[in-house]
Amino acid sequence: MMQQTVLVTGGSGFLGQNIIRRLTGEGYSVSCLDRYEAPFLEECGAKFISGDISEVKHLEGVLEGVDAVIHMACTILPQMSNSDPLFDVVTNVGGSLHLLDAAVKNKVKKVIFFSSGGTVYGVPRQVPIPETHPTNPTCSYGISKLMVEKYLRLYRELYGLNTCSLRLANPYGPYQRVKSAQGAIPVFCYKALTGEPIEIWGDGSVRRDFIYVGDVVSAVLKAVGTEEEIPQEINIGSGQAVSIRELLAFIAEATGKELDCRYKPARAFDVPVSMLDITLAEKYLHWKPETSLADGLRKTVEYIRQNCI
Ligand SMILES: NC(=O)c1ccc[n+]([C@@H]2O[C@H](COP(=O)([O-])OP(=O)(O)OC[C@H]3O[C@@H](n4cnc5c(N)ncnc54)[C@H](O)[C@@H]3O)[C@@H](O)[C@H]2O)c1
Structure with a gap:
């Protein structure tokens, strides 16, 4: 070809x-x-x-x-x-x-x-x-x-x-900006690694497809x-949805850090669940996602540790 x-x-x-x-x-x-x-x-x-x-x-x-x-x-x-x-x-x-x-x-x-x-x-x-x-x-x-x-x-x-x-x-994953208004995962991982407080809108029950x-x-x-x-x-x-609380538990596991989470009032436009x-x-396309959230987070944390800290 x-x-x-x-x-x-x-x-x-x-x-x-x-x-x-x-x-x-x-x-x-x-x-x-x-x-x-x-x-x-x-x-x-x-x-x-x-x-x-x-x-x-x-x-x-x-x-x-x-x-x-x-x-x-x-x-x-x-x-x-x-x-x-x-x-x-x-x-x-x-x-x-x-x-x-x-x-x-x-x-x-x-x-x-x-x-x-x-x-x-x-x-x-x-x-x-x-x-x-x-x-x-x-x-x-x-x-x-x-x-x-x-x-x-x-x-x-x-x-x-x-x-x-x-x-x-x-x-989410490598090369994503860690100081940005978009992309909860790199921002949360970076803050977990640097010990900064993590702000969460609402009680963390909203579920998203990462x-x-x-x-x-x-x-x-x-x-x-x-x-x-x-x-x-x-x-x-990804074929699944996880709550922000579940995501934070995964991030604590992947970083080995205790997270400083600060919960703020919920935003009106955040829908309770989104999953495709x-x-x-x-x-x-004969395609399906192959990376579990735990594995993806491990790779993301590794990238941030080596390139952004
Ligand atoms: N990252 C996400 O969460 C996400 C989710 C769904 C869809 N998307 C879509 O995927 C695409 C890529 O997202 P990303 O996260 O890599 O974005 P990014 O902001 O990291 O990259 C976008 C790039 O587009 C360039 N660009 C913007 N406007 C341009 C223009 N008028 N002419 C030429 N270049 C221009 C920017 O310079 C930048 O390099 C975007 O269309 C975005 O809307 C992103």
């Missing part, structure tokens, strides 16, 4: 770093289009293209000879998106349309989009949540992810562009590599 050329947008970040390292390791030729260059790109032989997808001129020539696009560039976090929905739409939806137009023009074979299983459904009516569940996001980020998903569908209809949206649960990043990467590689027809939207989660149904991913 000929070597596949993959363009990753937003590849300098957490998920991008994990995905690009694996893609180059498996022999793909990879370019990363991002606003920021990350040192790991040179290390693993990926080409860096400086650019912003919301600037149409930054996409000129970038998709020539590209077989597949993994689209991850996203300027906003869910919890901040409601403060400026227009910015979210202009940069993320507008930028995604520039990318889709360029993909059609350059006859790209496949576009895989990173959507969000934690926000597109809104308050779950049932768990686990199947892809057919109603979509009523409670934040602008979820709405803009959904809009991009719909354009992927439309471009398949209009131009035969092969597209798929991966609706991702809560990924997936180890290595398993996310395997799902993406399956989606990129398969020649089979795959569904338009696919949930990617991963039947479609198992059936069509």
